[in-house]
Amino acid sequence: MSSKSIAARPRFLTLLSTLSALLILAATWMVFFFAPREAVMGEVQRVFYFHVSTGWVGMVAFLSAAIAGIIYLIRPDKKWDVFAVAAVEIGLVYSFVNIVSGSIWARPTWNTWWTWDPRLVTASVMELTFLAYLLLRQSMEDPERRARFGAIYSILGSLTVPLTYMSIRIWRTIHPVVIGSGDPGAKGDFSMTQPMVTTLMFSLLAFTVFGVTLLWHRVRLGWLSERVEEFRLKSMEM
Amino acid sequence: MISTRGLGKRYGYRWALQDVTLNVGPGEITALLGPNGAGKSTLLRILATLSKPTIGDCQMANFQLPQQAAAARAHLGFLAHQPLFYEDLSAEQNLAFYAHLYRIKRPSERIAGLLKNFDLYLRRHEPVRTFSRGMQQRLALARVLLHKPRVLLLDEPHSGLDLAGVVILDEVLRGLAKKRTTILFATHELERAQSLARKVVVLANGKLVAASTGKSVSPSSVYRRALRIANRKA
Amino acid sequence: MVPYLATVIAILRKDLAVEWRSRQLLAAMLIFTLLVILIFNFALELDARVRSEVSAGVLWATFAFAGTLGLNRSMAIEKEGKALDGLLLAPVDRSVIYMGKTLANLSFMLAVALFTLPIYSVLYNVDLLNGGFLLVLLLGSWGYSAIGTILSAMAIQARSRELLLPVLLFPLVIPVLVAAVRASSFFLQDLELIYIWPSLNLLIAYGLIIPAMGFMFFDLIVEE
Numbered sequence: 001m002s003s004k005s006i007a008a009r010p011r012f013l014t015l016l017s018t019l020s021a022l023l024i025l026a027a028t029w030m031v032f033f034f035a036p037r038e039a040v041m042g043e044v045q046r047v048f049y050f051h052v053s054t055g056w057v058g059m060v061a062f063l064s065a066a067i068a069g070i071i072y073l074i075r076p077d078k079k080w081d082v083f084a085v086a087a088v089e090i091g092l093v094y095s096f097v098n099i100v101s102g103s104i105w106a107r108p109t110w111n112t113w114w115t116w117d118p119r120l121v122t123a124s125v126m127e128l129t130f131l132a133y134l135l136l137r138q139s140m141e142d143p144e145r146r147a148r149f150g151a152i153y154s155i156l157g158s159l160t161v162p163l164t165y166m167s168i169r170i171w172r173t174i175h176p177v178v179i180g181s182g183d184p185g186a187k188g189d190f191s192m193t194q195p196m197v198t199t200l201m202f203s204l205l206a207f208t209v210f211g212v213t214l215l216w217h218r219v220r221l222g223w224l225s226e227r228v229e230e231f232r233l234k235s236m237e238m
Numbered sequence: 239m240i241s242t243r244g245l246g247k248r249y250g251y252r253w254a255l256q257d258v259t260l261n262v263g264p265g266e267i268t269a270l271l272g273p274n275g276a277g278k279s280t281l282l283r284i285l286a287t288l289s290k291p292t293i294g295d296c297q298m299a300n301f302q303l304p305q306q307a308a309a310a311r312a313h314l315g316f317l318a319h320q321p322l323f324y325e326d327l328s329a330e331q332n333l334a335f336y337a338h339l340y341r342i343k344r345p346s347e348r349i350a351g352l353l354k355n356f357d358l359y360l361r362r363h364e365p366v367r368t369f370s371r372g373m374q375q376r377l378a379l380a381r382v383l384l385h386k387p388r389v390l391l392l393d394e395p396h397s398g399l400d401l402a403g404v405v406i407l408d409e410v411l412r413g414l415a416k417k418r419t420t421i422l423f424a425t426h427e428l429e430r431a432q433s434l435a436r437k438v439v440v441l442a443n444g445k446l447v448a449a450s451t452g453k454s455v456s457p458s459s460v461y462r463r464a465l466r467i468a469n470r471k472a
Numbered sequence: 473m474v475p476y477l478a479t480v481i482a483i484l485r486k487d488l489a490v491e492w493r494s495r496q497l498l499a500a501m502l503i504f505t506l507l508v509i510l511i512f513n514f515a516l517e518l519d520a521r522v523r524s525e526v527s528a529g530v531l532w533a534t535f536a537f538a539g540t541l542g543l544n545r546s547m548a549i550e551k552e553g554k555a556l557d558g559l560l561l562a563p564v565d566r567s568v569i570y571m572g573k574t575l576a577n578l579s580f581m582l583a584v585a586l587f588t589l590p591i592y593s594v595l596y597n598v599d600l601l602n603g604g605f606l607l608v609l610l611l612g613s614w615g616y617s618a619i620g621t622i623l624s625a626m627a628i629q630a631r632s633r634e635l636l637l638p639v640l641l642f643p644l645v646i647p648v649l650v651a652a653v654r655a656s657s658f659f660l661q662d663l664e665l666i667y668i669w670p671s672l673n674l675l676i677a678y679g680l681i682i683p684a685m686g687f688m689f690f691d692l693i694v695e696e
């Protein structure tokens with residue numbers, strides 16, 4: 001990712017892209033053909049593997065955006081800002097898949113598209129928080145301030161999300177919610193057999209590698225557009 | 239005591255100021271001359287600690303900026319384009335608030351004195367909203383002098399003033415210079431620079447184009463040269 | 473320490489003085505609040521039985537919306553005459569501005585609540601004169617103002633600032649709202665303290681963490 005080789009796509013990235021594609025295909029195969037059919041829930045349980053994998057990667061993406069924000073505030077280097085935006089975008093996509101797959105899982109299992117359980121609500125709040133992050137950036141004209149405000153907001157967001165989770169947990173444990181499925185224990189517990197664990201681990205790996213690949217592509221895109229902007233402004237001055 | 243070396247300020251990819259080196263000593267009135275968009279306000283804002291330079295050194299009243307900016311502020315006064323007042327509050331209330339921020343001792347005496355000096359005492363209880371531009375400028379001047387700053391920065395202070403206001407302003411500035419205050423004011427009007435300042439510094443396109451080093455250099459020729467350079471689009 | 477506090481209070485008093493002179497904000501917030509409660513009345517068909525459980529929610533939702541008016545205006549007065557520069561030129565720590573503004577916003581919210589609660593009590597025959605409830609009001613408003621002041625300082629420097637503030641604010645203020653509603657509701661229903669403690673703890677935690685963040689970041693937000 002050095003600026004002199006910026007124009008050409010690094011070979012390692014191409015390899016990684018191919019690898020991710022293969023891993024995703026393999027994981028999908030495993031989810032549908034290798035993992036056993038779950039006794040109680042049936043076929044729909046297979047969504048679980050996508051749900052957990054994307055959820056995990058999404059959270060890590062957001063967290064790394066916040067960490068990049070902290071680093072940027074300490075040492076204002078544009079590359080941390082480019083990274084942060086990329087991480088947030090990847091995180092948004094993954095978390096969205098997480099929420100939707102959770103919803104798909106919920107429907108046949110508890111006969112509702114939505115449960116107000118802490119994890120699902122917190123995931124949604126997290127999604128909205130980082131959508132707000134993008135909106136904030138879009139409203140700022142000065143690039144340095146845009147990066148600074150983005151960093152601050154992502155840090156604040158990362159702090160309030162766990163607090164949101166706790167507040168809803170408190171809500172649920174004391175007072176079962178009337179809206180929705182009405183079953184506070186509705187987390188769909190099931191015991192996992194060995195093939196299931198293997199499938200889950202592999203899905204996790206596949207989605208993580210895929211996420212890193214997407215992130216790398218996105219960071220390159222961000223960096224390239226920064227360079228274009230720089231040249232454009234320089235040429236205007238001449 | 240204003241001292242900068244290689245000062246530069248960048249917004250995004252655009253350099254608003256480049257390689258500005260200047261020195262102003264105590265008791266000197268220096269004019270910062272330049273066309274609109276030259277970077278005069280940007281430079282003044284950096285000197286006033288409202289903005290941080292991208293590169294370069296800067297010392298105000300013997301304080302190193304930006305590290306000692308907080309300490310420097312007690313000795314700086316900045317008269318900006320905008321009056322910086324709360325329009326719904328009265329002249330007296332505004333000054334009292336700023337007196338508190340600057341921890342002035344015996345504030346009511348000082349405020350009354352300044353209001354009388356600037357011919358605003360009779361309207362001190364009226365909201366600033368009702369003041370004319372000239373009156374607001376006079377009140378702003380009073381505010382800036384509340385804490386008796388060692389260095390005074392003024393951004394186009396004559397704009398909007400009537401003749402009486404200009405006379406009062408020039409008188410005040412000359413009086414302060416005699417008391418060893420360092421004064422730097424920005425203007426795009428040649429006559430202002432010539433009549434008030436002893437030294438002229440010319441800014442164009444973010445760069446210092448010329449500086450007169452003594453009483454002998456004529457600002458007019460320097461300024462004309464600056465305009466030519468600015469128009470050349472180097 | 474004392475000069476720091478004195479300056480914070482000077483800023484608070486200045487904000488209150490500005491509001492006292494113009495009286496635009498409080499009137500607007502008050503009318504807005506009453507209208508929202510009216511709308512809730514028809515939207516939720518609050519009958520006598522349900523009222524005491526739902527009151528906390530209705531009131532906090534209302535305060536959350538009305539609060540944005542206060543946050544916007546409080547920052548706007550600094551933008552109007554570029555008065556914020558005046559504050560930034562003064563030899564005061566930038567966090568003093570943050571604390572002063574947060575206290576001012578807190579005052580506005582409490583002032584609105586002080587008017588609204590008696591009216592709500594009368595309209596719905598719910599007794600709101602509850603020590604615990606008022607404590608939650610204070611804690612919740614503090615948390616709300618703390619995060620709101622940080623975000624309004626950011627929003628005021630962006631385009632479409634009035635549109636931006638609610639979008640930035642509401643995801644981050646949910647812990648306060650959820651915990652405040654839970655605690656308020658329980659206090660109103662006179663439940664034992666042991667049920668209410670977790671929510672109170674959360675409010676207190678939020679009320680410590682977020683202002684700490686404000687202290688750290690406010691300088692970075694207002695500087696050029």
